[in-house]
Amino acid sequence: MTIKSTIYLDYASTTPVDPRVASKMMQYLTPDGEFGNPASRSHRYGWKADDAVEEARSHVANLVNCDPREIVWTSGATEADNLAVKGVARFYKSKGNHIITSKIEHKAVLDPCRQLEREGFEVTYLEPDEGGIIHPKQVKEAIQENTILVSLMHINNELGTLNDLTAIGEITREAGIFFHVDAAQSTGKVEIDLSSLPVDLMSFSAHKTYGPKGIGALFVRRKPRVRIEALIHGGGHERGMRSGTLAPHQIVGMGEAFRIAKEEMKADHIKVNAFHKKFLEEAMKIEHAYINGDLNNKVPNILNISFNFVEGESLIMGLKDIAVSSGSACTSASLEPSYVLRALGRKDELAHSSIRFSFGRFTNESEINQTLSILHNVVDRLRELSPLWEMHLDGIDLDTVKWDTN
């Protein structure tokens, strides 16, 4: 066992598997466990595995209030997004070839959209407001005669901001267009009631909600019915929408994680909300710190802050005992700062300076306090090193400086 000296505040990236989930998963692997193939109809190994898969399906359906038959297992939210976007587009292409999404979607939606553009589809990328919200009115205005699908995320993974699914869904329903929602960040964080939400497809991930990586699900509504073209063929599992032998240990893990999420959502929320309040109060005492996202319309488990005059990656290096992520260019292979922050109209230097803190079930108060104290210290030190801070203190407006950009 390694000693965990690093404080984990990157829950929006992934969560640890809840030990209760892990112990359940262990029962579906070894010779003395239920290791069967759920598709084996001729013996009890298969039946038992199938029972476990169906129980897990009910737990997932129960958390989001839908029919278990509307849940299709996938390898994760990325596959669920791909299946929804490409699956609907390809199935309904005779009806139209226009898709609406936004500039701040996860790459799991944006990249399939790019692929569909190569296949002849037309995609509108809506611009979020400065807080990261897509307004229902924008969706309404973007709808064309040939629009077949709207795909928008519920909670933005970098900002924590929330879109109004009910209002957007009412518009898509009225227009007779399918509405897909990436809800990878939502489960266990906010209530989702698919019995009343006008949403046709919804993607879920296990590993953002204390389940294992490598498993997710797509909700595909039965009434009114949505049809999709499969991406993976080979046996017709999951009612033909996703072939491939099911992974009971992963599925059971997701089911157990979602069952616990339903039970503990309130307690998790109260705890995380208190951390958010404290963190916000203390971090915003740092001069020239700016919140990215809409404080009045976001979940408390994600907090994205830019510390002006300090570059994000150096801040992450300075915060070496704290695991967080940054919108800084330098943390990505592309050397481009976060496309999400840029889409909000944030200046590049503020996008470079952003840090995402995300809290979760296993965060404790002493970790929050330690992080805040280290954060204050490291920002101060990096500013002492920063020529931009020096210029700012000298009263120079950095926007008027002619930079040597090579």
Place this chain on the structure above:
Amino acid sequence: MAYSKKVVDKFENTLNNPQAFNVGRFDPSEENVGTGMVGAPACGDVMKLQIKCEPSGNTHVIKEVKFKTYGCGSAIASSSELVEMLIGKTLEEAKEIKNKEIVEALELPPIKIHCSVLAEDSIKQAIEDYESKQ
């Protein structure tokens, strides 16, 4: 991001002990001070380098150096490394310093080579500024 231990150490030492690692400023209007500033905030790094020189024979020797850097960890480490290379060198010798030497000294990964280029540019600018005052 897999940084070499050298980058991490240089960065941390500079951060934790800025005075010892030549962080600071000289008055840029002084005659024996040359200032170079390269990069742009929008690109994620700005390096400001100042040299203080003294005439020595028929050339000038860099006596002291101060710097400030806004940028990623390897940009800060690169400037700090460069500063140490400069002290005691004549201007001619300083002009010969190539970014490759910084890359090698810090074992910079390929994606961070631009940080060392920026460092090389900053010393060129600082020397130019100094020479224009003489």
